[in-house]
Amino acid sequence: MQTHLPHLAMLGLALILGGCGDDQQASARTGSAASAATAAANGAVAESLPLGDQQDFEDASRGLIASQKPLKVTDANGRVLWNMEDYAFIEGDAPDSVNPSLWRQAKLNNINGLFEVTKGVYQLRGFDLANISLIQGKTGWILVDPLTTAPTARNALAFAREQLGDQKISAIIFTHSHIDHFGGIDGVLSDAEREHLQVIAPEGFMEEASSENILAGPTMQRRAQYMYGSRLPRSATGHVDTGLGKQQTFGGDIGILEPTEIVSKTGQRIDVDGVEMVFQYTPASEAPAEMTFYIPQYKAFCGAEVVSHTLHNLYTLRGAKVRDALKWSGYIDEAITLFGQDAEVYFGSHHWPVWGKERINSFLKSQRDTYKFIHDQTLRLANAGYTPKEISAELKLPSTLEKNFANRDYYGTVSHNAKAVYQAYFGWYDGNPANLNPLPPAEAGAAYVEAIGGADKVLGIAQQSYDKGQYRWTAELLNHLVFAQPDNQAARELLAKTYDQLGYQAESGPWRDVYLTGAYELRNGPPTKVISLGEIARLLEETPLPLFFASMAASLNGPRADGKQLLINFNFTDLKENHVLQVENAVLHHRIAAPVAGADATVNLTKPLFLKLVTGGAGLKDTLFSDELSIEGSRLSLLEFFQLLDKPQGNFNFNIIEP
Structure with missing residues (x-):
């Protein structure tokens, strides 16, 4: 029996560390040189701050x-x-x-x-x-x-x-x-x-x-x-x-x-x-x-x-x-x-x-x-009708704070922190009806490219903008073209060069890395490495079981689950604890309760075995005959349940800078 339980191995708990490094660096195409506009912008920063303060x-x-x-x-x-x-x-x-x-x-x-x-x-x-x-x-x-x-x-x-x-x-x-x-x-x-x-x-x-x-x-x-x-x-x-x-x-x-x-x-x-x-x-x-x-x-x-x-x-x-x-x-x-x-x-x-x-x-x-x-100035501007993008562009620290190096944008930034304050109070919607239900990126990109007059026209305008050092506008233009035509190599390379310049100018380490990683993946593609969670086994031992089942619920494929009704017991014999999973209305519900009589299937197992399955250290096929696992009821129903869960897509190395 093949199951999707190893899906949970991709929870990403420890992977917030930033991944495992590059799987393609040996043959990777690297970034472009700093442009004259970038050199000038960085020179202006140097002149504006007391960098000689020791x-x-x-x-x-x-x-x-x-x-x-x-x-x-x-x-x-x-x-x-x-x-x-x-x-x-x-x-x-x-x-x-x-x-x-x-x-x-x-x-x-x-x-x-x-x-x-x-x-x-x-x-x-x-x-x-x-x-x-x-x-x-x-x-x-x-x-x-x-x-x-x-x-x-x-x-x-x-x-x-x-x-x-x-x-x-x-x-x-x-x-x-x-x-x-x-x-x-x-x-x-x-x-x-x-x-x-x-x-x-x-x-x-x-x-x-x-x-x-x-x-x-x-x-x-x-x-x-x-x-x-x-x-x-x-x-x-x-x-x-x-x-x-x-x-x-x-x-x-x-x-x-x-x-x-x-x-x-x-x-x-x-x-x-x-x-x-x-x-x-x-x-x-x-x-x-x-x-x-x-x-x-x-x-x-x-x-x-x-x-x-x-x-x-x-x-x-x-x-x-x-x-x-x-x-x-x-x-x-x-x-x-x-x-x-x-x-x-x-x-x-x-x-x-x-x-x-x-x-x-x-x-x-x-x-x-x-x-x-x-916090206060974001609310002041929001209450005056400013949107998150406008507040982000408007808000600057006062002179008494901005020259203090400990307040500089090295990790967080005033720009995205202002948006965070707005989000905390008002959510994602800025109040403009055009932004209530916008087209998804690929459709919007195709429409923009057509409206401008085709890919060559967009590229021409973008090149002129790049040559003027207008990198934010260049990125916006080319992002539409890449989402409309992801195989357009000229667009990808010019957008990569644009991201290079934005990265080189960024004071924030994360902003720099975001831009330069976008450029890197435009040139070299997304990562391909499979990441194992075996290194966090001890941490996972302390993770409450309900969180694993909540993650399982978040992987239930709604369209596939439409009209399905299933009831599964996960009985942890070593803990003397049973977890009831129920699928109805394309939703997976979970509760800790006594085993439900007449369930479609009951899986009897230990928590250590469950964690092996979670971390990809064992497969259900390999443990069917283990003393730590047994299945009661319909194995076909159990298989149907697991088939409702999304499989990992490319080890979650999904695209970001293209469709």
Whole structure:
């Protein structure tokens, strides 16, 4: 019996890391040179900003104990998971093909090693996208945020022990539910350390850590390849930085650990291995489950990812629920009140610390006011009748905020964050009837091309626009032509060159990667690699079963299911838990209940076997005779049920820049 259960293996939970790198780079056609218009635009940026200000470079280098040379991590098969040597080209002045402000941020994120933040607090930076922080406890290290994967975390901690001594890990703090802050847990703990280990996390951590990307994972995974530039070469015409750090990690085992203590309110005090910490609960800010904390003993404030040396995302381009700008700003204001009068050093989950009460408060207030400004001014303009595109074009930070490098568009941008605020209040519709039910891209493209006078005419106009440096208009024109005629090579190449220029001018690392990945795929096609989720088996073990069945419901093919009625029991014998699945009205319903008598079929299996099926580690055909699985009732009905689920389409490497 062939089933589609492995469809669930493409949930994309860990693949938000940005994919597995390029499967075609050896023969890939690369980008074009920076145009004169791009060189001029980037030159104007350089003149408008105090790029010579060395304060951030002094802070990013302060307290350096040692750097690992080379900082390169491979798995057991020799696959490179992390390599800071890829970014050795980032030195000196920015080339014409990189926005000089982004180049500055990339140089700062290149500064890596083990650093002393203050007496008793250390950070490992540049060993992964995020930071590991080590706090001296009474009996060992309190470890904050163990990176993305076991290999990178293991390497970072081993390097710290070489420099600081071989102390045990006495406690773990997970600041929030994003995978680059918990996934490497299995690389930093021995079996002995797991016993009686103190593990602290915000309320909702386990649920959010395992579920954030389950339902929409395949789409997020594909879009993440664009956002993080995973297929791009590391070069002056390719990926240079995410703005938040160098890149997403490209593989390695991912785990998670159940918290022993939950932070559920602000002001909660916890003794962590002899060190008193005061926690601030900040849900629905940068992550659905997040917290910051203050250490009175060290006068140190950990801002997690609520504050960073970049404007962050209210909406992330890979796709996610819009974050609450007003709450986010409010949490930073609360942190100023709670900790701003005492803290002598700030450190975070990304980037470098800030020292001194005055500088810390200025940093926090600037971040606070940036999010509130975007929120309030978006609403002001919306209430005056402006649409999201108009607000995005109109809204600029005030001069007191925009010259502050920590508020620049390195990761999030004012442009797409303003649209996020609009979306949070008003949704996708801008009120214009023409946008209520527009043509889909391929139909609209064909109509535009015909109206303009044919493909050659469109190409001619686009070339003139390109030559004038009007790249946004050129992209809009050629996008219609490529959707109308995806095999038009002249259109594809000119659009690729246009995306090159837009990418080269982008201050945002994700914007650059999105444009350049679009150009890359116009020249080289979509990816073809099959991605396995075996590396996140431990994380999937903690994922609640209802989420898997919710994902299954999202893969039910409505037209095929029209008129079908089926009732299936999934009975997990090891958990003594039954899940009832019912198809009616082309909808798949799920509930935890006793097995329904007279169901079309009942599948008796264990959760470990189910997870093997989910991750593609086993097929139903191979396990029909296993002691862990049996089928009662109609096997034909069970087969019919699975045939109603969509098969993976090209491993979810669907087209984005063409139909």
